[in-house]
Amino acid sequence: MSEILVVGSLAYDSIETPSGKVERALGGSANYFSLAASLFSKVRVVGVVGEDYDQNHYDLLHARGVDLAGLSRVEGKTFHWAGSYEGDLNEAKTLKTELNVFEHFNPNLPEHFKDSSFVFLANIAPELQLQVLEQVKEPKFVGMDTMNFWISIKKDKLIEVLKKVNLVLINEGEAKMLTGAENAISAAPMITEMGPDAVVIKRGEYGFALYTKAEGFFILPAMPIPKVIDPTGAGDTFAGGFFGYLAAQKTIPTISSLKHACIMGSIMASHTIQDFSVTALSKVTMSDVEVRLAGYRKVIAL
Numbered sequence: 033m034s035e036i037l038v039v040g041s042l043a044y045d046s047i048e049t050p051s052g053k054v055e056r057a058l059g060g061s062a063n064y065f066s067l068a069a070s071l072f073s074k075v076r077v078v079g080v081v082g083e084d085y086d087q088n089h090y091d092l093l094h095a096r097g098v099d100l101a102g103l104s105r106v107e108g109k110t111f112h113w114a115g116s117y118e119g120d121l122n123e124a125k126t127l128k129t130e131l132n133v134f135e136h137f138n139p140n141l142p143e144h145f146k147d148s149s150f151v152f153l154a155n156i157a158p159e160l161q162l163q164v165l166e167q168v169k170e171p172k173f174v175g176m177d178t179m180n181f182w183i184s185i186k187k188d189k190l191i192e193v194l195k196k197v198n199l200v201l202i203n204e205g206e207a208k209m210l211t212g213a214e215n216a217i218s219a220a221p222m223i224t225e226m227g228p229d230a231v232v233i234k235r236g237e238y239g240f241a242l243y244t245k246a247e248g249f250f251i252l253p254a255m256p257i258p259k260v261i262d263p264t265g266a267g268d269t270f271a272g273g274f275f276g277y278l279a280a281q282k283t284i285p286t287i288s289s290l291k292h293a294c295i296m297g298s299i300m301a302s303h304t305i306q307d308f309s310v311t312a313l314s315k316v317t318m319s320d321v322e323v324r325l326a327g328y329r330k331v332i333a334l
């Protein structure tokens with residue numbers, strides 16, 4: 033099994049959905065990613081939190097065997113994101129992004145993180161994604177995510193990161209925003225022209241589209257979930273399931289393992305959306321995954 037290094041946000045989220053609202057609940061791309069990936073593989077986290085970060089929230093990752101040596105705690109407040117969903121649960125409306133301690137974060141990787149084979153640059157400032165990647169000696173497989181916030185204010189830096197990764201995971205709206213394309217199908221090849229060999233476009237309840245330069249499209253629906261409580265973190269959870277699965281394989285990623293990884297990402301994300309924050313995700317066991325996978329196989333079988 034190979035280790036996965038992830039850099040991303042550790043956050044407190046204030047969220048409103050048609051099912052209710054939460055104030056300053058645990059969130060952040062690195063948290064969702066790590067909780068999902070650690071079910072399959074060893075995870076190392078790089079990030080920063082403030083003095084208000086709760087000990088229980090360290091413990092949650094620690095209990096899953098996540099290596100927190102790259103997580104700094106500094107003076108100030110933890111990253112805070114506020115968002116709401118109205119009508120369309122596939123699209124979050126950002127109400128507030130308070131970078132707080134991330135504003136002056138200068139990641140310095142612990143020595144033993146530098147040999148990581150898998151690297152995931154989760155949603156965070158593109159210059160931080162670059163800074164982390166530059167410190168990893170010989171990564172075998174690098175993936176990244178981003179969001180509209182960074183596309184609108186740091187597009188040039190983001191394009192620099194895109195040139196250095198093997199794969200991009202991005203949601204449909206952001207793929208269209210990044211490329212100017214009208215739909216996911218035309219956006220995907222345009223993204224691979226920017227650098228990566230593969231792209232996964234996440235389409236909320238409609239599933240995902242994997243596109244590789246070598247073999248073109250592989251498209252499937254999501255696991256049908258009748259009641260979505262809070263879709264926040266679904267994308268990061270997808271990425272965690274995806275990378276966790278890939279890093280647990282004995283070979284470097286192939287087209288076939290990328291396809292299976294997408295399915296594992298979907299299965300993990302289908303749990304996250306069933307409650308606010310990381311509540312549902314943090315309880316998921318391997319046997320829950322197997323049960324849902326069996327249900328999903330029926331959905332997609334001929």
Ligand code: AMP
Nearest residue numbers: 041043059060155181264265266267268
């Ligand atoms: P998603 O998987 O796309 O729903 O991601 C949701 C998570 O992204 C939330 O828990 C937020 O804390 C985090 N987030 C929101 N905006 C940003 C941002 N600009 N940079 C990094 N993380 C963010």
